[in-house]
Amino acid sequence: MTDQRFREAVEQYGDMVFRLAYSYLKNRADAEDVMQETLLKFYVEPREFESADHEKHWLLRVAANECKKLLRSPWRRRTDPLDEAAEAAAFDRPAQSELFRQVMALPPKYRAAVYLYYYEGYSVKETGELLGAKASTVQTWLMRARGQLKNKLKEAEA
Amino acid sequence: MMDERLYRETFSRLRASDEAKKEVLVKMNETKKTRRPLKALRAVALAAMLTLALAVTANAASNGMLFENLRVVWQNGSQIMLEDDQGNQVLVTGVYADAEMKDGKLMLTVDDEEYDITADMKENGVFSATVENAEGRAVDVSVTGSLEDWEIATSFEESGVDYNTATEQTGRVSTITKSYTTVTTGE
Numbered sequence: 001m002t003d004q005r006f007r008e009a010v011e012q013y014g015d016m017v018f019r020l021a022y023s024y025l026k027n028r029a030d031a032e033d034v035m036q037e038t039l040l041k042f043y044v045e046p047r048e049f050e051s052a053d054h055e056k057h058w059l060l061r062v063a064a065n066e067c068k069k070l071l072r073s074p075w076r077r078r079t080d081p082l083d084e085a086a087e088a089a090a091f092d093r094p095a096q097s098e099l100f101r102q103v104m105a106l107p108p109k110y111r112a113a114v115y116l117y118y119y120e121g122y123s124v125k126e127t128g129e130l131l132g133a134k135a136s137t138v139q140t141w142l143m144r145a146r147g148q149l150k151n152k153l154k155e156a157e158a
Numbered sequence: 159m160m161d162e163r164l165y166r167e168t169f170s171r172l173r174a175s176d177e178a179k180k181e182v183l184v185k186m187n188e189t190k191k192t193r194r195p196l197k198a199l200r201a202v203a204l205a206a207m208l209t210l211a212l213a214v215t216a217n218a219a220s221n222g223m224l225f226e227n228l229r230v231v232w233q234n235g236s237q238i239m240l241e242d243d244q245g246n247q248v249l250v251t252g253v254y255a256d257a258e259m260k261d262g263k264l265m266l267t268v269d270d271e272e273y274d275i276t277a278d279m280k281e282n283g284v285f286s287a288t289v290e291n292a293e294g295r296a297v298d299v300s301v302t303g304s305l306e307d308w309e310i311a312t313s314f315e316e317s318g319v320d321y322n323t324a325t326e327q328t329g330r331v332s333t334i335t336k337s338y339t340t341v342t343t344g345e
Contacts, residue, residue: 003186003187006183006186007183010179010182010183011179014174014178014179014182015172015173015174017174018172018173018174018178019169019172019173022172023169028175031174032174032175032178035174035178035182036178036181036182036185039182040182040185040186040232043186044239061290087172090171091168091171092171095164096164096167096168096171099161099164099165099168100168100169103165103168114160114165115169118160118162118165118166119165119166119169132290145160146160149160150160
Protein backbone atom coordinates (compact mmCIF):
# COMPACT_ATOMS: atom_id res chain seq x y z
CA MET A 1 0.00 0.00 0.00
CA THR A 2 1.32 3.43 -0.85
CA ASP A 3 1.68 6.12 1.79
CA GLN A 4 -0.79 8.27 -0.15
CA ARG A 5 -3.39 5.48 -0.13
CA PHE A 6 -2.86 5.05 3.59
CA ARG A 7 -3.42 8.78 4.20
CA GLU A 8 -6.64 8.55 2.21
CA ALA A 9 -7.69 5.48 4.20
CA VAL A 10 -7.14 7.34 7.48
CA GLU A 11 -9.51 10.06 6.27
CA GLN A 12 -11.94 7.61 4.71
CA TYR A 13 -12.17 5.06 7.52
CA GLY A 14 -10.69 6.67 10.64
CA ASP A 15 -13.96 8.05 12.02
CA MET A 16 -15.92 4.92 11.09
CA VAL A 17 -13.51 2.67 12.98
CA PHE A 18 -13.39 5.14 15.87
CA ARG A 19 -17.21 5.21 16.16
CA LEU A 20 -17.44 1.42 16.31
CA ALA A 21 -14.60 1.31 18.85
CA TYR A 22 -16.13 4.07 20.98
CA SER A 23 -19.50 2.29 20.82
CA TYR A 24 -17.80 -0.81 22.16
CA LEU A 25 -15.39 0.70 24.67
CA LYS A 26 -16.99 3.97 25.77
CA ASN A 27 -13.56 5.50 26.17
CA ARG A 28 -11.98 7.97 23.73
CA ALA A 29 -8.35 7.03 24.40
CA ASP A 30 -8.97 3.30 23.96
CA ALA A 31 -11.13 3.90 20.88
CA GLU A 32 -8.36 5.99 19.31
CA ASP A 33 -5.86 3.23 20.10
CA VAL A 34 -8.10 0.71 18.33
CA MET A 35 -8.48 3.06 15.37
CA GLN A 36 -4.70 3.35 15.05
CA GLU A 37 -4.06 -0.35 15.54
CA THR A 38 -6.69 -1.29 12.97
CA LEU A 39 -5.41 1.17 10.38
CA LEU A 40 -1.82 0.06 10.86
CA LYS A 41 -2.91 -3.54 10.31
CA PHE A 42 -4.62 -2.36 7.16
CA TYR A 43 -1.38 -0.65 6.07
CA VAL A 44 0.59 -3.88 6.22
CA GLU A 45 -2.17 -6.21 5.06
CA PRO A 46 -0.75 -7.92 1.96
CA ARG A 47 -4.03 -9.10 0.45
CA GLU A 48 -5.82 -7.36 -2.39
CA PHE A 49 -9.40 -6.59 -1.43
CA GLU A 50 -12.09 -7.57 -3.91
CA SER A 51 -14.04 -4.34 -3.51
CA ALA A 52 -14.49 -1.25 -1.34
CA ASP A 53 -17.21 -3.12 0.58
CA HIS A 54 -14.84 -6.00 1.25
CA GLU A 55 -12.20 -3.54 2.47
CA LYS A 56 -14.67 -1.80 4.78
CA HIS A 57 -15.99 -5.12 6.08
CA TRP A 58 -12.41 -6.25 6.85
CA LEU A 59 -11.62 -3.04 8.74
CA LEU A 60 -14.77 -3.26 10.86
CA ARG A 61 -14.13 -6.93 11.57
CA VAL A 62 -10.56 -6.26 12.67
CA ALA A 63 -11.71 -3.28 14.76
CA ALA A 64 -14.42 -5.38 16.45
CA ASN A 65 -11.84 -8.07 17.28
CA GLU A 66 -9.44 -5.45 18.63
CA CYS A 67 -12.22 -4.09 20.85
CA LYS A 68 -13.09 -7.55 22.17
CA LYS A 69 -9.42 -8.17 22.87
CA LEU A 70 -9.15 -4.87 24.71
CA LEU A 71 -12.29 -5.54 26.76
CA ARG A 72 -10.62 -8.72 28.04
CA SER A 73 -7.30 -7.01 28.63
CA PRO A 74 -6.15 -5.93 32.09
CA TRP A 75 -4.37 -3.01 30.39
CA ARG A 76 -7.63 -1.45 29.36
CA ARG A 77 -8.38 2.00 30.66
CA ARG A 78 -11.56 2.10 32.66
CA THR A 79 -14.43 4.27 31.52
CA ASP A 80 -14.26 7.68 33.03
CA PRO A 81 -17.74 9.16 33.66
CA LEU A 82 -16.28 12.64 33.13
CA ASP A 83 -15.00 11.59 29.70
CA GLU A 84 -18.44 10.34 28.73
CA ALA A 85 -20.07 13.48 30.11
CA ALA A 86 -17.67 15.64 28.08
CA GLU A 87 -18.59 13.75 24.91
CA ALA A 88 -22.29 14.12 25.68
CA ALA A 89 -21.93 17.84 26.35
CA ALA A 90 -20.47 18.41 22.89
CA PHE A 91 -23.80 17.87 21.13
CA ASP A 92 -25.89 20.75 19.80
CA ARG A 93 -29.25 19.54 20.99
CA PRO A 94 -30.35 18.14 24.35
CA ALA A 95 -32.11 15.29 22.51
CA GLN A 96 -28.77 14.20 21.06
CA SER A 97 -27.03 14.33 24.44
CA GLU A 98 -29.84 12.34 25.99
CA LEU A 99 -29.85 9.69 23.28
CA PHE A 100 -26.06 9.44 23.50
CA ARG A 101 -26.22 8.90 27.28
CA GLN A 102 -28.94 6.28 26.93
CA VAL A 103 -27.16 4.39 24.16
CA MET A 104 -23.95 4.41 26.18
CA ALA A 105 -25.84 2.87 29.10
CA LEU A 106 -26.50 -0.26 27.02
CA PRO A 107 -24.15 -3.28 27.23
CA PRO A 108 -21.12 -3.10 24.84
CA LYS A 109 -22.41 -5.80 22.45
CA TYR A 110 -25.74 -4.05 22.09
CA ARG A 111 -24.05 -0.70 21.39
CA ALA A 112 -21.82 -2.23 18.70
CA ALA A 113 -24.75 -4.02 17.06
CA VAL A 114 -26.86 -0.84 17.11
CA TYR A 115 -24.03 1.11 15.49
CA LEU A 116 -23.44 -1.40 12.68
CA TYR A 117 -27.14 -1.92 12.01
CA TYR A 118 -28.49 1.62 12.31
CA TYR A 119 -25.49 3.74 11.36
CA GLU A 120 -23.55 1.63 8.89
CA GLY A 121 -26.69 0.03 7.48
CA TYR A 122 -25.56 -3.59 7.72
CA SER A 123 -28.18 -6.34 7.80
CA VAL A 124 -28.65 -8.45 10.91
CA LYS A 125 -26.70 -11.30 9.23
CA GLU A 126 -23.82 -8.99 8.23
CA THR A 127 -23.75 -7.43 11.69
CA GLY A 128 -23.47 -10.94 13.12
CA GLU A 129 -20.57 -11.75 10.81
CA LEU A 130 -18.76 -8.59 11.86
CA LEU A 131 -19.26 -9.22 15.57
CA GLY A 132 -18.73 -12.98 15.43
CA ALA A 133 -22.30 -13.76 16.53
CA LYS A 134 -25.27 -15.61 15.07
CA ALA A 135 -27.91 -13.57 13.25
CA SER A 136 -30.54 -14.70 15.76
CA THR A 137 -28.34 -13.45 18.62
CA VAL A 138 -27.89 -10.05 16.95
CA GLN A 139 -31.65 -9.88 16.41
CA THR A 140 -32.12 -10.41 20.15
CA TRP A 141 -29.51 -7.77 21.04
CA LEU A 142 -31.19 -5.23 18.75
CA MET A 143 -34.63 -6.01 20.12
CA ARG A 144 -33.45 -5.65 23.71
CA ALA A 145 -31.52 -2.47 22.89
CA ARG A 146 -34.62 -0.91 21.32
CA GLY A 147 -36.71 -1.94 24.33
CA GLN A 148 -34.22 -0.52 26.83
CA LEU A 149 -33.81 2.72 24.90
CA LYS A 150 -37.57 3.18 24.62
CA ASN A 151 -38.03 2.72 28.35
CA LYS A 152 -35.09 4.89 29.33
CA LEU A 153 -36.02 7.71 26.97
CA LYS A 154 -39.57 7.61 28.33
CA GLU A 155 -38.18 7.79 31.88
CA ALA A 156 -36.02 10.74 30.90
CA GLU A 157 -39.01 12.58 29.39
CA ALA A 158 -41.09 11.95 32.51
CA MET B 159 -39.11 2.66 18.52
CA MET B 160 -35.67 4.19 18.23
CA ASP B 161 -35.34 7.44 16.31
CA GLU B 162 -32.87 6.24 13.69
CA ARG B 163 -32.33 9.67 12.19
CA LEU B 164 -31.52 11.19 15.57
CA TYR B 165 -29.17 8.27 16.26
CA ARG B 166 -27.28 8.87 13.00
CA GLU B 167 -27.13 12.63 13.59
CA THR B 168 -25.86 12.10 17.10
CA PHE B 169 -23.19 9.54 16.29
CA SER B 170 -21.98 11.40 13.19
CA ARG B 171 -20.67 13.97 15.67
CA LEU B 172 -18.44 11.38 17.25
CA ARG B 173 -15.06 11.69 15.57
CA ALA B 174 -11.48 10.72 16.27
CA SER B 175 -9.27 13.65 17.16
CA ASP B 176 -6.99 15.18 14.54
CA GLU B 177 -4.07 14.39 16.83
CA ALA B 178 -4.90 10.67 16.78
CA LYS B 179 -5.12 10.72 12.99
CA LYS B 180 -1.82 12.57 12.66
CA GLU B 181 -0.23 10.15 15.12
CA VAL B 182 -1.20 7.12 13.05
CA LEU B 183 0.51 8.71 10.03
CA VAL B 184 3.63 9.23 12.10
CA LYS B 185 3.46 5.63 13.31
CA MET B 186 3.26 4.51 9.72
CA ASN B 187 6.70 5.97 9.15
CA GLU B 188 8.39 5.75 12.50
CA THR B 189 9.68 2.95 14.62
CA LYS B 190 6.81 1.60 16.61
CA LYS B 191 7.12 -0.68 19.56
CA THR B 192 4.17 -2.49 21.05
CA ARG B 193 2.66 -0.30 23.71
CA ARG B 194 1.39 -3.05 25.93
CA PRO B 195 3.68 -5.58 27.59
CA LEU B 196 3.82 -8.88 25.74
CA LYS B 197 2.75 -12.11 27.31
CA ALA B 198 5.63 -14.53 27.75
CA LEU B 199 4.39 -16.87 25.05
CA ARG B 200 3.96 -14.01 22.63
CA ALA B 201 7.52 -12.96 23.29
CA VAL B 202 8.67 -16.48 22.38
CA ALA B 203 6.53 -16.39 19.26
CA LEU B 204 7.98 -13.05 18.21
CA ALA B 205 11.50 -14.29 18.81
CA ALA B 206 10.74 -17.23 16.52
CA MET B 207 9.34 -14.89 13.92
CA LEU B 208 12.44 -12.74 14.16
CA THR B 209 14.64 -15.80 13.57
CA LEU B 210 12.50 -16.68 10.59
CA ALA B 211 12.72 -13.13 9.27
CA LEU B 212 16.51 -13.22 9.50
CA ALA B 213 16.53 -16.51 7.59
CA VAL B 214 14.39 -14.89 4.94
CA THR B 215 16.70 -11.91 4.67
CA ALA B 216 19.65 -14.25 4.24
CA ASN B 217 17.77 -15.97 1.46
CA ALA B 218 16.93 -12.65 -0.13
CA ALA B 219 20.58 -11.66 0.07
CA SER B 220 21.56 -14.71 -1.92
CA ASN B 221 19.25 -13.45 -4.68
CA GLY B 222 21.10 -10.19 -4.84
CA MET B 223 19.23 -8.23 -2.17
CA LEU B 224 21.53 -7.48 0.71
CA PHE B 225 19.91 -6.62 4.03
CA GLU B 226 22.16 -4.93 6.56
CA ASN B 227 21.65 -3.15 9.87
CA LEU B 228 18.14 -4.44 10.33
CA ARG B 229 15.89 -2.69 12.80
CA VAL B 230 12.41 -3.52 13.97
CA VAL B 231 10.07 -0.96 12.41
CA TRP B 232 7.12 -2.20 14.40
CA GLN B 233 5.63 -5.35 15.78
CA ASN B 234 2.34 -6.52 17.12
CA GLY B 235 1.04 -9.86 18.33
CA SER B 236 1.29 -11.64 15.00
CA GLN B 237 3.43 -9.51 12.72
CA ILE B 238 6.88 -8.04 12.72
CA MET B 239 8.36 -5.63 10.18
CA LEU B 240 12.09 -5.20 9.73
CA GLU B 241 13.84 -2.55 7.66
CA ASP B 242 17.45 -2.01 6.68
CA ASP B 243 19.18 1.33 6.15
CA GLN B 244 18.37 1.17 2.42
CA GLY B 245 14.64 1.09 3.12
CA ASN B 246 14.26 -2.62 2.21
CA GLN B 247 11.53 -4.12 4.34
CA VAL B 248 10.61 -7.63 5.43
CA LEU B 249 7.18 -8.33 6.86
CA VAL B 250 6.63 -11.62 8.67
CA THR B 251 3.14 -12.69 9.64
CA GLY B 252 2.61 -15.60 11.93
CA VAL B 253 -0.33 -17.55 13.23
CA TYR B 254 0.17 -18.41 16.86
CA ALA B 255 -1.22 -21.74 18.02
CA ASP B 256 -0.57 -23.72 21.14
CA ALA B 257 -2.40 -26.02 23.52
CA GLU B 258 -2.08 -26.64 27.22
CA MET B 259 -3.89 -28.40 30.04
CA LYS B 260 -5.75 -26.06 32.34
CA ASP B 261 -7.82 -27.41 35.21
CA GLY B 262 -8.09 -30.79 33.53
CA LYS B 263 -9.14 -29.32 30.19
CA LEU B 264 -7.07 -29.17 27.02
CA MET B 265 -7.30 -25.55 25.86
CA LEU B 266 -6.27 -24.64 22.32
CA THR B 267 -5.16 -21.05 21.73
CA VAL B 268 -5.15 -19.64 18.20
CA ASP B 269 -3.84 -16.09 18.31
CA ASP B 270 -5.86 -14.64 21.18
CA GLU B 271 -8.87 -16.98 21.09
CA GLU B 272 -9.14 -19.99 23.37
CA TYR B 273 -11.07 -23.16 22.60
CA ASP B 274 -11.88 -26.07 24.90
CA ILE B 275 -11.04 -29.14 22.80
CA THR B 276 -11.14 -31.69 25.63
CA ALA B 277 -14.30 -33.51 24.52
CA ASP B 278 -13.22 -33.83 20.86
CA MET B 279 -9.77 -35.10 21.79
CA LYS B 280 -11.13 -37.58 24.35
CA GLU B 281 -13.82 -38.99 22.09
CA ASN B 282 -12.22 -38.81 18.64
CA GLY B 283 -8.54 -38.08 19.16
CA VAL B 284 -8.89 -35.19 16.76
CA PHE B 285 -10.11 -31.61 16.77
CA SER B 286 -10.57 -29.82 13.49
CA ALA B 287 -12.01 -26.38 12.82
CA THR B 288 -11.66 -23.22 10.77
CA VAL B 289 -11.28 -20.21 13.03
CA GLU B 290 -10.86 -16.55 12.25
CA ASN B 291 -7.88 -14.79 13.76
CA ALA B 292 -7.62 -11.13 14.80
CA GLU B 293 -6.68 -10.04 11.27
CA GLY B 294 -9.74 -11.76 9.83
CA ARG B 295 -7.85 -14.67 8.26
CA ALA B 296 -9.59 -18.03 8.13
CA VAL B 297 -7.14 -20.43 9.73
CA ASP B 298 -7.65 -24.19 9.45
CA VAL B 299 -6.58 -25.83 12.68
CA SER B 300 -6.21 -29.53 13.26
CA VAL B 301 -5.14 -31.14 16.53
CA THR B 302 -4.47 -34.87 16.63
CA GLY B 303 -3.37 -37.25 19.37
CA SER B 304 -4.48 -37.45 22.97
CA LEU B 305 -4.88 -35.06 25.89
CA GLU B 306 -1.30 -35.81 26.92
CA ASP B 307 0.39 -36.10 23.55
CA TRP B 308 -0.93 -33.91 20.76
CA GLU B 309 0.17 -32.28 17.57
CA ILE B 310 -1.23 -29.11 16.02
CA ALA B 311 -1.19 -28.25 12.34
CA THR B 312 -2.46 -24.97 10.96
CA SER B 313 -2.79 -23.54 7.51
CA PHE B 314 -4.25 -20.53 5.83
CA GLU B 315 -4.74 -19.88 2.17
CA GLU B 316 -3.56 -16.77 0.43
CA SER B 317 -2.29 -16.50 -3.09
CA GLY B 318 1.14 -15.24 -3.98
CA VAL B 319 2.72 -15.65 -0.58
CA ASP B 320 5.80 -17.54 0.54
CA TYR B 321 4.83 -20.12 3.16
CA ASN B 322 7.13 -21.49 5.82
CA THR B 323 5.60 -24.40 7.64
CA ALA B 324 6.21 -26.13 10.91
CA THR B 325 4.06 -28.00 13.35
CA GLU B 326 3.73 -27.68 17.08
CA GLN B 327 4.03 -30.76 19.28
CA THR B 328 3.59 -31.39 22.97
CA GLY B 329 6.29 -29.79 25.03
CA ARG B 330 8.14 -28.13 22.16
CA VAL B 331 9.26 -24.55 22.64
CA SER B 332 8.52 -23.37 19.12
CA THR B 333 5.11 -21.76 18.96
CA ILE B 334 4.91 -20.47 15.43
CA THR B 335 2.96 -22.93 13.39
CA LYS B 336 2.82 -21.10 10.11
CA SER B 337 4.06 -17.83 8.79
CA TYR B 338 4.75 -16.09 5.55
CA THR B 339 6.95 -13.24 4.50
CA THR B 340 6.65 -10.27 2.22
CA VAL B 341 9.78 -8.49 1.08
CA THR B 342 9.64 -4.92 -0.20
CA THR B 343 12.62 -3.26 -1.81
CA GLY B 344 13.24 0.36 -0.86
CA GLU B 345 13.74 3.15 -3.37
